[in-house]
Amino acid sequence: MTATRIPRQPRSKNTKTRITKAAFTLFSQKGIHGTNTKEITEKAGVATGSFYAYYKNKKQLLLEILEDFLNNTYLLIWKDLHKYDIRNISLDDVKSIIENVFLAYDVAPQFLSQTHALRYSDPEINRIYERERQREVDQILKLIETNRDRLTINDPFAAAIILHNAVEHVAHTAKFIGSEIEESRLINELSNIIYYYFVPRNNSK
Amino acid sequence: MTATRIPRQPRSKNTKTRITKAAFTLFSQKGIHGTNTKEITEKAGVATGSFYAYYKNKKQLLLEILEDFLNNTYLLIWKDLHKYDIRNISLDDVKSIIENVFLAYDVAPQFLSQTHALRYSDPEINRIYERERQREVDQILKLIETNRDRLTINDPFAAAIILHNAVEHVAHTAKFIGSEIEESRLINELSNIIYYYFVPRNNSK
């Protein structure tokens, strides 16, 4: 009924930005459920009403922030995948790709963790993440398909899903679940697994 | 002030069990945040007050249920890992292990998904999951260590973490994230990746 305001003047652009930034920070720090609108507006230095002028409700704010984040930041890591020439791909190339994914998690680890957590209980959050995941899987798939004749991969689509999933979640685990092991060791070994999956080594140990 | 009641008589044991079962079902169906105590006690056919006789609060209920579930059901899948003789391990053995993990997720997929989602915002939930994860990683690690000399694995601990993570999350993804691909294809390809990581194939394509 009440249409949300579309900022036209610099003043209000500022207001919306301040709300978004405050929400981003608080969601990361205290969790989505742990943050209420009052806290957001207070941190943003803005009135309660302004919040609802720009966002229909808390949920819509979250969806917008997440979508922006994934589009602007997250995707970038996987986007350049097609640049690699799989015929000459080296172990270091693989390592470099994986390192980039790990780095992506450093941009806003808390926020990613908080929203990721909601995938399984919130269909709308999931939808946004899924769209992104499929884009990323597609990048991997294209890389495989391009050189399929040179690879011993039976099911490229399944492989793409699994590889994406593995890299993604190992990074995720490394960042959020304890610190029993250094990241570099995980990156190294994951690189090995993937590299030797693409480029079988000789059994001549 | 009132210490949490430890059920001794059959009648109250029944009460606690009924609360636990009702909560498990509702948490799975409606999510943790989506379930309130009134619903739990109503479904359990028990008075509101009884809830607090057995549980300090809603959170403690969740922790207890989760811990029980992981101990009694979840762990079982990985427990028998040491039975495998890695010298003679076949692709089908690997597939069988992975299939078991996938099966585990069928026991209570909704509940797992709901609680898993809270790992990243709730340290106590995370602690319980972490303990479990470490136990499972240990099983894999033992398997590797036993045959280390026969394998080309540089960093067994890192490998164990990654392998566990990959299997775990591919299963997770298969169950909860859309159904763009049949599980069997994921299981097959994941088995390939892991098997050929352990048992390098000849490069003689």
Add this chain to the structure above:
Amino acid sequence: MTATRIPRQPRSKNTKTRITKAAFTLFSQKGIHGTNTKEITEKAGVATGSFYAYYKNKKQLLLEILEDFLNNTYLLIWKDLHKYDIRNISLDDVKSIIENVFLAYDVAPQFLSQTHALRYSDPEINRIYERERQREVDQILKLIETNRDRLTINDPFAAAIILHNAVEHVAHTAKFIGSEIEESRLINELSNIIYYYFVPRNNSK
């Protein structure tokens, strides 16, 4: 979803009664729109939550109070109409009937006025009032029908509606709209109009 509580214990019977009474008073004094739930619960000396244990919302409270009031108090005035023997009805009988209606308005004039005002903007309030109105019109209609052959009334149903309406609203007007004239004068003259409608007087002035 949350079923409203049906009071079983004396303690809670008391609570519901206190809410109802407080609401009745406040609605009368400050108007329906002018009264909020906080005021009601405060006046009732009851917690906010208790309100919603007994009533789904403010609207439902109003409907219940109104329905009770009309059933228990309001109807009574018209109920005994059939006792009158129209063949021997006197001007004083008519006057007595009208006086009773006027008296009915003294029981809770403010509340009647407030709810009456909502008939035209609220279909549910109107439905309740309409049911009552039709019952009352029926009483008048029965009285007319019984003696139709002795009366010069062309359209008894229309007449019943009009007579009911006139008595009702003259009483209403007398109570709520200024005090430019004494009630007794209105009662007297209204009695005349109705009496001479039933019992035509001679034109021999």
Add this chain to the structure above:
Amino acid sequence: MTATRIPRQPRSKNTKTRITKAAFTLFSQKGIHGTNTKEITEKAGVATGSFYAYYKNKKQLLLEILEDFLNNTYLLIWKDLHKYDIRNISLDDVKSIIENVFLAYDVAPQFLSQTHALRYSDPEINRIYERERQREVDQILKLIETNRDRLTINDPFAAAIILHNAVEHVAHTAKFIGSEIEESRLINELSNIIYYYFVPRNNSK
């Protein structure tokens, strides 16, 4: 602080008119309480701030609209009453007067219904309606007084109030309360009642 603006230039006259018209329509459609200032200014195609340039607040807008409406539209029906020569008044004359009142309710039935509803909770609204009512009652009273010696009316003032009230509310009821009976039947019978009150019929049935 800022005095309410009195429109002098055509442009602003237009603005005020547009606000008034939009408000009239919305009040009629959605009720007074159901319409907010944003909706009004949006429908008027005017900025929020402009509203407060012309009206102190929402209430004042309503009062002005109502007063205008009663002065310009409503009163007209009763205004010509003195034209009737009561010595030769016919049943059709009475019917014609009543029909006019009924017609008046067709001009803006929703608006009348919405504002009428507020009489009993809002003294200022009531004041406006009362002034109007007294003007109308005066018209009837004059008609009676002019021919008092020819009539059998004991208390002309009371009679005027009652007659006005009856006509008014039967029309009101006919328009807003269900449709269990055709208007024409109500008009006919009401005309009978009033006509035979003025011009007693012979008892020679």
Add this chain to the structure above:
DNA sequence: TATGAATGAGCTTTCATTCAT
């Protein structure tokens, strides 16, 4: 004069938890 972004008091409603019985 006109604009529309910003304000914030105020409202309804929920629900984990307590406690008298």
Add this chain to the structure above:
DNA sequence: GATGAATGAAAGCTCATTCAT
């Protein structure tokens, strides 16, 4: 042990009104 009525802090959201531009 069990009951369920009562609690009240806290949350989300609305909207009449103000005021800088």
